[in-house]
Amino acid sequence: MPHSLYGFILRHSKKEQLMLLLLALVSYPFLYYSYDQPKQIVNHIKNATVHRVEKGNLDAYPAESIFGLPLDAVGYLAYLCFIFLTLTLVNGSFKYYINVYKGRLGERMLRRMRYELYSRVLRFSLPHFKKVSSGEIIPMITSEVEPLGGFIGDAFVQPLFQGGLLIVPLFFILVQDPILGAAALAFYPLQIYVIPRIQRRVNQLAKRRVQTVRSLAERIGESISGTQEIHANDASARERADFSDRLGTIYQIRYDIYRLKFLAKFLNNSIDKLTPFLFYSIGGYLAFQGRVDLGALVAVIAAQKDLAAPWKELLDYYQQKEDVRIKYEQVVNQFEPPDLLDQSLVDGDPPADLRLSGDIAASNVTLAESGAVKFLDGVSFTLPMTERIALVGDGTSGKDELPLVLARLIWPNAGSVSIGGQKASALPESVTGRRLAYVGPQTHLISATVRENLYYGLKHRPLIAPERDEQEARTRARAMAEAEQSGNSAHDPRADWIDYAAAGADGPEALTAKAVDALGLVGMEDDIYQFGLRGRIDPARRPELASLILKARQGFKSRLGDGATAALIEPLDATRYNTNATLAENLLFGTPVGGVFAEENLATNRYLLEVLGEAGLTAELFGVGRKLAETMVELFLGLPPGHEFFAQYSFISSDDLPEFQAILARLGKDESSLSNEERARILGLSFKFIPARHRLGLLDDSLQERIVATRRPLAEGLPPELRGAIEVFDGAAYNAASSIQDNILFGRLAYGQAQGGDRIGALVGEVVDALEMRAQILEVGLDFQVGIAGARLSGAQRQKLAIARAVLKRPEIMILNQSTAGLDAPTQAHIQNGLLQRFSGGGLIWALHRSSMAKAFDRVIVLRGGQVVEQGRFDDLNQPGRVLHELVASE
């Protein structure tokens, strides 16, 4: 990227800038004549008026001949005015066209800039991310470059165009009379001297503001990621003081900028008003002398008015130019770390022959941070790719870093790694990112489904263009052409990017099978199955699965029988109150779709309140809510705020508890003093009540019956706009708003039955297997959203998913870096056995978190202090006196 802003502009928009200059030049003559025209008009009016005063009428006024057409005084006036109008329109059109052209150019350049910056972030080396924070990088790409777009369109044409708008009327004034011209110019030297000086000061402040705001952003980011530390150390007062101090600095800078800006504005305005004073006085005097005619004076005053606008624009331009230039340089500077990866390594397409084979060799590999601490110190070895290799060592042995170097994620300071005779440093990422796989101790997942995370390692280039109808294709073609104009990626994100062949599959179905297989290898199949059971499907899109699930519902019901197990489930029955479901569910007898009938909105839902009123239930449910509130206040008031019980058991949060206490106190004295909102809060509690779970004995049989009796009128009376907001439970229909499991159970798990969940889970499993629908449920489970950075998965699940992803892409060399350290022992063993078997032909390099795990590997490399101290077979090395023996013994 060019270091100067103008360099960047010229490199990418030379043609467009020339075009803009040309447009500006062409517009000048029209501009000049639009100033001259009023003079012609006024003089014509003056002559004709004088003629009428002298002769009494205009009859004998000499006709002007235009294109051979004789025009009388009125006709000629009309003709002159028409030309004036046309000129005005032409000038306006020029301005419009130039502005639109500029705007488009600016937006394209902004897009290009953002794209280039982002591409650079993707080329930052791993260690560089230790030095920069996302709090700095993000605002630079998003907000800080924004003003650049506006300026780039203006870069060359603005001084020329606005200069023209200034010079043309000035020139016109000078032509009319040099003295008037001198008056118009009188104050410019003062402005030219003072304004830039103020501006320079403002620029310096602006620069400081950018830096301070950037570090403020970083600080906020730090507080967010370090929340735990802040609370654990009672540091929030200190943090707030620091933050307040920073805000104070920003305040002072902003205030200073504000003051200086308005000082400049004040000076400009005052001077602008002085010029007309000179015109009226000097111009009037000169007209008396007969040195200028009236028409010229009127036109000069009109032209003078037009001086202010371009002058202001020019000053603004000057201000902006400095501002933007500094911003550009600052930003670009941040995106040019010395160890930026070469573009060709990131972009390069894979060579046709992609298989890696031969030895993995390290020669004198040295890795140090800032030259001081050496993580790796002259590591050399040659490993056949046909072996499974374990790396062992203690915490400072270099086993954390060596896998990263071998995976070409970190570049050694000295020495080199070669794979099959090829220098690793010269291999493009299309080789290292596909033929090698790396799984670290922690993995970042993308905020998408399990499936998309699994396939992430298979999506390198768009392979199959998506199907589009004619109109979509046109839109896409336009978007692509536009992307090209800004030097952006023209790859289609909607295309099918999945490299099925890389996973050894021939299409989506085969790939799903491979994915399930990989998940089985890491022991995650059951997790996915559980996700699937908890997942929802759209029966319209998957009718076969929906009908299978309905069959499973029947199967489950018959298996449940009516013995002891039957007590584990309370079935959903339209004619009976379900004591294991919430009161809301019992009332709606269905699942809310969207927010209208969501539990927290029920107490303010007007339709529902109407139905409750008609059924005469309002007062009773309010009574239930009141008793719940009283119980909660009684039980929880003594607990410290934020106690975990609030989240786990209370109907009311610790923040709201005192408010409810106050409401209850007033309720005891005078019920009518409650506002509607307060009543709704009390009533709202009742909807969360589950008799079997809470055991408060608040719903007697008759109230339960009356609630059941309300279900039908509630469902049938739904106004048209609310139809579809409740998916009613129906024993014969699939409930799209409920999970697969709930659809199979068609009932609620009974509270308080020992091992009820497990027993029902086993029963569901039997039904699922009998109907051979496990694969389909797994398929639904693959579409489980993992949450932001995988937050909805446990740490162990994230790691398992990462290993499965690496397995799925069938790498020639699989590199694991203490990837299973966070898993329980049986899972670790399961994964290790699975991987050793999968890579029985070699190509497995695993830095182990426990040395004893190395026993099953073909070769062990023992690291100590960044050097290879031993290598060989485990049994040979695990002898007294050997380092490995020491390591194993110390565990």
Add this chain to the structure above:
Amino acid sequence: MSLTEEVHALRQIPLFASIEPSKLKLLAFTSERLTFAAGQTLFHQGELGDAAYIILDGSADVVVETPAGARKVATIGKHQIVGEIAVLCDVPRTATIVAAGTLVTLKVSKENFLRMIAEFPQMSIEILRELARRLDSTTQQLHAALSK
């Protein structure tokens, strides 16, 4: 059985006798009521303890696994507490508890139990008393066994 009845049952237990009813109500509300069918185990010997159980109804067998096989050593009944030792001192369960018929219990989680002890010193004394009693009976049994 409602919460009030559970509180009533809790008050029958010496351990909780001196604790004010509102706190017992909170204990009951934040504990899970679990019903076991005959033959189901509450927990196995050797497992780590995460909860104590208060028997509200029914009875259970205390079974100890010995090298010679499982041996039933006692029966516990209504209003007795079981499993509190493993919760108190982080040792594995010392016996297996099997429901002798339909058994209704209140499962008090470890955190909840420890919180109650921390809050009510009276409970610690009760526990101490109970432990001393058990130690005494064990010592006597040992005596008897040795003098045979």
